[in-house]
Amino acid sequence: MLENVKIVLIETSHPGNIGATARAMKTMGLSQLTLVKPKLFPDPEASARASGADDVLQQATVCGSLDEALVGCEWVIGTSVRDRELPALLLDSREVGRMVAKRPLSLGAIVFGSERVGLTNEQLHHCHYHVKIPVNPVYGSLNLASAVQIICYEMRMAHMERLEKEQHEYEPLAKNEDMSQFYEHLENVLWQVDFLKKHQSHKSMLRLKRLFNRAQVEQREVNILRGILTAVESTLERGT
Amino acid sequence: MLENVKIVLIETSHPGNIGATARAMKTMGLSQLTLVKPKLFPDPEASARASGADDVLQQATVCGSLDEALVGCEWVIGTSVRDRELPALLLDSREVGRMVAKRPLSLGAIVFGSERVGLTNEQLHHCHYHVKIPVNPVYGSLNLASAVQIICYEMRMAHMERLEKEQHEYEPLAKNEDMSQFYEHLENVLWQVDFLKKHQSHKSMLRLKRLFNRAQVEQREVNILRGILTAVESTLERGT
Numbered sequence: 303m304l305e306n307v308k309i310v311l312i313e314t315s316h317p318g319n320i321g322a323t324a325r326a327m328k329t330m331g332l333s334q335l336t337l338v339k340p341k342l343f344p345d346p347e348a349s350a351r352a353s354g355a356d357d358v359l360q361q362a363t364v365c366g367s368l369d370e371a372l373v374g375c376e377w378v379i380g381t382s383v384r385d386r387e388l389p390a391l392l393l394d395s396r397e398v399g400r401m402v403a404k405r406p407l408s409l410g411a412i413v414f415g416s417e418r419v420g421l422t423n424e425q426l427h428h429c430h431y432h433v434k435i436p437v438n439p440v441y442g443s444l445n446l447a448s449a450v451q452i453i454c455y456e457m458r459m460a461h462m463e464r465l466e467k468e469q470h471e472y473e474p475l476a477k478n479e480d481m482s483q484f485y486e487h488l489e490n491v492l493w494q495v496d497f498l499k500k501h502q503s504h505k506s507m508l509r510l511k512r513l514f515n516r517a518q519v520e521q522r523e524v525n526i527l528r529g530i531l532t533a534v535e536s537t538l539e540r541g542t
Numbered sequence: 543m544l545e546n547v548k549i550v551l552i553e554t555s556h557p558g559n560i561g562a563t564a565r566a567m568k569t570m571g572l573s574q575l576t577l578v579k580p581k582l583f584p585d586p587e588a589s590a591r592a593s594g595a596d597d598v599l600q601q602a603t604v605c606g607s608l609d610e611a612l613v614g615c616e617w618v619i620g621t622s623v624r625d626r627e628l629p630a631l632l633l634d635s636r637e638v639g640r641m642v643a644k645r646p647l648s649l650g651a652i653v654f655g656s657e658r659v660g661l662t663n664e665q666l667h668h669c670h671y672h673v674k675i676p677v678n679p680v681y682g683s684l685n686l687a688s689a690v691q692i693i694c695y696e697m698r699m700a701h702m703e704r705l706e707k708e709q710h711e712y713e714p715l716a717k718n719e720d721m722s723q724f725y726e727h728l729e730n731v732l733w734q735v736d737f738l739k740k741h742q743s744h745k746s747m748l749r750l751k752r753l754f755n756r757a758q759v760e761q762r763e764v765n766i767l768r769g770i771l772t773a774v775e776s777t778l779e780r781g782t
Contacts, residue, residue, distance in 0.1 A: 326688055331678040354683050396699065435695075436702060438571040443594050448566055451688045452695050455675075459636065462676060497773035509766060517757035526749060533737035534774055541781030 321351030322447030380429030399460030561591030639700030
């Protein structure tokens with residue numbers, strides 16, 4: 303997953319930030335760096351700040367335009383700390399990790415604008431998603447490489463979470479229609495046992511749905527729950 | 543919460559890292575910086591890299607020892623990217639945010655060692671917790687200010703999550719003893735309706751407990767669930 307994500311820096315002014323970006327990427331397991339019209343590159347300051355991540359710098363691609371940088375990408379995320387009229391869906395940094403983890407095999411790019419102006423509106427129009435790191439509202443001046451660090455960190459965390467889930471023999475979640483049938487069955491039984499009569503039925507059902515939705519019920523679990531309801535109904539029929 | 547957390551840097555070699563740390567802290571809403579025996583401070587390189595977070599540098603405390611830096615702290619977390627024999631409980635960076643969010647009013651410190659050697663074993667013995675940022679195993683060379691950035695980011699995310707929960711009229715969670723009584727009641731009813739006879743009873747109960755534990759049941763919800771079980775029992779008694 304992490305090898306399929308490209309970090310794209312546009313018109314970076316300080317070569318030190320390019321080096322620090324390479325280092326930030328490599329600490330989190332990313333390696334594909336693309337530079338669109340960097341002011342100075344290669345540069346000794348970039349190599350100094352890369353500090354052992356020189357391989358990322360050496361393999362970096364330099365492009366003349368954002369279009370060229372995004373060739374082959376199935377999804378593109380643009381970063382900004384400012385609020386604006388957005389042409390794309392807005393995610394926070396944590397959601398970016400989760401979004402990428404859902405597409406581990408598709409090629410994508412995360413695009414960072416220049417230090418001084420960030421992404422222009424024109425550049426943002428290339429992006430399917432837009433990410434905002436939730437910075438301090440009175441001081442949002444995140445360094446470029448620090449922004450890359452946070453986004454790459456979130457992707458690594460989401461990647462590791464995914465691996466962990468896969469190790470713990472992943473259980474398929476219940477489908478939406480199975481949950482609807484379960485809720486209908488539950489409501490029927492709750493009327494039969496006079497539970498819903500005594501309470502505000504709509505509100506109680508909403509609360510119960512909220513509880514089960516929060517748990518993200520697995521397929522196997524919804525089968526158990528349906529089994530319980532059927533057992534209650536059978537016993538009631540036998541008893542009356 | 544964020545104002546109560548002190549960032550402590552020990553024997554920092556590069557003043558640029560001190561400035562970058564101040565900037566990283568301020569973007570995430572932290573302001574208390576303490577420096578233990580910095581090699582060069584104040585220094586123009588620190589101010590240059592602070593880039594608008596000069597107030598954090600100006601208010602920074604310089605100490606001669608870690609003991610002095612930790613006066614008044616109720617909890618202390620030491621950072622390291624290396625694995626070692628640990629004298630303290632090990633957390634990952636995300637858990638640090640959650641841990642701090644649980645103690646919003648208590649004063650605490652997060653301690654970062656020098657660039658070259660990190661925290662010494664002697665320094666680690668001052669820490670109640672130990673945090674490891676999950677870096678790339680083949681290249682874990684996280685820059686000092688980048689490590690501060692990630693930890694401060696996690697604290698900010700946990701802080702915001704807490705604020706959001708408080709806004710959505712926070713519901714108290716069910717106590718452990720209430721959940722035990724619910725599970726006991728549930729098991730009784732499941733025997734009464736012949737559900738547990740037909741299945742492997744222990745395994746089914748484990749699965750159900752796993753489901754409800756995952757949902758983090760609220761006090762009000764466990765009351766509803768108990769009410770349902772009582773309604774089933776009453777109907778069965780009336781029917782037979």
